[in-house]
Amino acid sequence: MTKQSEDSQDSISVRALRSSGNLKYAEELAAIESAEKAADKQGGKRSTSLVQRLIYGPQPDSYEMRPTPSDPKSRIHKEQIIDAAKDCLSRGQAFTADGKLSSELRSAVNEYNVYGYTIPQEFGGAGSSYRELAELEEDIAANGLGGLAVEISGQLTIGAGGLIAYGSDEQKSLFLPLLAEGQLMAFALTEVKVGVNAKKVSTYVEFDEANDCWRLFATGDSNKLYITSAKHGGLIAVVARLGQDSRKLGLFITQLPENDSQKGLDNDFGFSCQPSGTEAFQTNINSRLSFDNFPIPESNRIDADGLEVLFYSLAMGRCMLSAMSAGFQRLYASEAVNYAKHRDGVGGRVINHELPQLSIGQILGGALQSRSLCHLSLQQNEQHINLSGLRDITKSAAAGSLLESLSCAERVIGGRSLNQDSPVSATRATAHAFSIVEGENDLIILGMVREITSNFVNTYMTGILTVLDEINVDSQGNPVSDDKRILSLGLKSLFKFPGRSLRAILKLLISKSLWALLAWMLKHAILDILALPKRILPVSWRPRYAKLPPALKAYARYAESRLQDQKWTYLGLNIFYQLRLTRAQIPLLIFGKRIEFLMSMLAVVYAGSVATEDIQAVAALQAELLKQKVKTKRVLRSLPAIEKLRRRLQRVSGFVKSDDCSMINDIEPHTIPHAWSDLKN
Known part of the structure; x- marks a missing residue:
């Protein structure tokens, strides 16, 4: 295959990275995108992802976001496992002398086939669904056995999950029964x-x-x-x-x-x-x-390709992490409420004061948010809908809310949350690890932005990239040096490289891609104008939100309308940065977090709509907290401030990278654990 034909198969994101000079990242991203597509195909994913449709259309039906009830039989099975685990814990047999999960605990819960929970029955498993597993994982973590939840999750997602999807019949027959029996x-x-x-x-x-x-x-x-x-x-x-x-x-x-x-x-x-x-x-x-x-x-x-199997398994692994996050946060809420009800503060019991109440409400809201996103992702997966964007939002939002809830619990409980016997203290390092394992949160959000905008970019942004590709080579067809590369067309490039910039603008004006983009803009501007009455009419008049409780209707409309606006935000970022967007991680992160908050709001609202009155109250509180976060994440109107921040950051980073930062130069760094061969401390 020629280099040109390889390039033609690459996404615009990969080509943009290559054009901007980031060749190594372009190569890695091309492999990642190929593995992601293959993993989605293996999972039978057909429909466009929910996040993409909420932003770019067509708008999904509201019933798609409403949770379906779980099987009563699975609830009985789950309760049996939880009771067995709690009994083992109460008898002091859940952990070994060195604090590890005990064989007694594993045997007790595997009486109910927990290590084969999602393994097909023909291989000795229970044949349960991933949604049923998520409910189990949440309850195990909430009852102080987070380590058991972590172990089971690994066993059944990146362990058995990949084997079930990609293993041969002989491999399944050999290994799956061993896993169901409890072999780790x-x-x-x-x-x-x-x-x-x-x-x-x-x-x-x-x-x-x-x-x-x-x-x-x-x-x-x-x-x-x-x-x-x-x-x-x-x-x-x-x-x-x-x-x-x-x-x-x-x-x-x-x-x-x-x-x-x-x-x-x-x-x-x-x-x-x-x-x-x-x-x-x-x-x-x-x-x-x-x-x-x-x-x-x-x-x-x-x-199978190892990277493909990894991406296939990680989707369910991230959902289980979200379920465990919900469980941990419920545990924190229980501990905080118990302390606040019994502890006297200034002017009475701690539970009677507004700030502790807010902290407890935030913990409960974080738990509901993690649960809602987890179940929404798994429900979409069961319907064979592509999880692009949603799986990343689910993991990032759950890990982020867990850290926020940890801080809230510490503020309510105070010094006792640091006691070695406190369940808050016991889970502190793991709560921090959730933001790192299976992908660091900020990098996951950047990947989410790439995924949900890929169709738009590949369809409408090819013109500007092709033009910049053509003007960033010399007369012999070789790439120009970095100092001569044009990453964006504008006044600055016209003054610095007038000839090449004018040629690029003329080529762009005759590009079919540019006119396709202008047509897209006109079409969506008209559609948004026609939809304007829906934003103005009282939300109670909208049939779309008729089944939502009154306290949640407005939040659903707010989240959906703001998500629709994000297509214009991303277009604005592309126009402003052009090829420089491949290196502009800060504005992309802000954009991605805004989408995360809006999707979290929708998930919480629809989960709350079919829940009990107390959970509806938690849903309304969390939706309001998320709405306030959305308002702090302005993108286009904050670009001047963002660019000032990036310039200040680049200057500081220059001093740090050149070892000219006087604040740390006189400090001897400690040896990095598990050092590698070319590490220079």
Whole structure:
């Protein structure tokens, strides 16, 4: 395939990164987008995502956002599991002497097939849905057993989930019954040097023809790190390159040895499994793994791209994280209310004062928000609707609200929240980790923006990119140097590069893409004008919101109308920044957070509409809090201030990168844990 044909298959986002000179990021993004599309196809996703339709149209029916009731039988099954876990906890048998989840706890809950909860019945599982699993995960976390929820989530999403979707019949028949019986399965992606960046994984395999097996190499800073549930004798799925110099990723399932071993005369492979030392997930097993010439049976390779399997599994993993976040926040609310009801403050019990009440209300609202987004995502998944944007919003909003709720609980409870026996203290590191695991929140939001705007960008922004591509090469067809590259057309480029800029403007004026964009703008401007009466009429007159409680109607209309406005906001960002938008992370993050708050508001409102009166009150409070957050996230009107901030930031960063920051230059940094080979402290 020629370079030109490769480029033609790339998205506009990839081409824009390449045109702006960010070649490495462009290469990685192209691979990520390809894996995402393949994972969506594997999951049977057909319809355009809910977030895209709310912004660009056509407007989805309101019933699509209204939760459907769960199966009463699943509620009985869930209660049996929770009762078994609570009984084990009350008898002091839930944890080992070193604070890890006990075998007694695992056995007690697996009497009800919890480790095979979503595994098909033909393989010994319970055959439950992911929505039913989310309800279980939330209740387990809410009852002080967050570590168990984390373990089960990993077991059934990035563990069994990928195997069910991509494994062969033989692999399913071999491994799924073991998982249902309670054998733990870890997923090894993260590495010492590259973290969770799947495209930079350095672990690799080579095929050993003499022994008809794969040989796995993950030594030194290629060690797998922070691998939950990885233990001696356990099962593990390992992401590795198919050859030391290959770019293609594979996925391999194997059983770890019962003991560490060194490669030598008596042993042709080396292996070690050691604690990672993380403060988060303290009740879970979390390990650093080393493999040297480690044998894996040839039949244990999953016949699929490892990156594709990862993205497929992460969608459900992020939903389960949101469910656990809801559970943790319910736990915080319970602790805060109990303390506030019994503690005397200035002028009476703490619970009677407005600020503690606000903190408790924020915790309850955060829990409802996390639950609502989780169930909305899973309901969309069951209907085979693309989760682009929504899966990322679900994870980011849940992790963000969990940190906010942690702070609220600390403000209400005070110093006792720092006590080592406090459930708030016990979950503090894990609450922070939720903003990092399965993707750092801010980066996830940037990815969400890319996903939900991709159709618009690929359809209507090709003209400006093609023109800038053409003028950013010299007479021999080679890319111009960075200092001569035009990233946006405007007065500045006209003064600096008048000839090339004028040529670009003339080419743009005859570009079909430009006129298609102008037609799109005219069409949507007319549609918005025609829809204006719907924004002016009293919300009670709108049939669309007839089934919503009175206190929630206005919030639904506000969220939907503001989401529709975001198409103009993103167009404005493209016009203002053009190719510079590939590097303008701050305005894109603000834009993305605005969408996150609006989608969270919609999810909370529709979840509250079918709930009890007390939850409707929580929904109305959280919707108001989210509305106030939306008003702080102005984008286009804040661009002058944002640009001033970016200039100030670039100046500070210049001093930091050149080691000229006097505030820290006289401080000796501590050694970074799990250091890598080319690290310079």
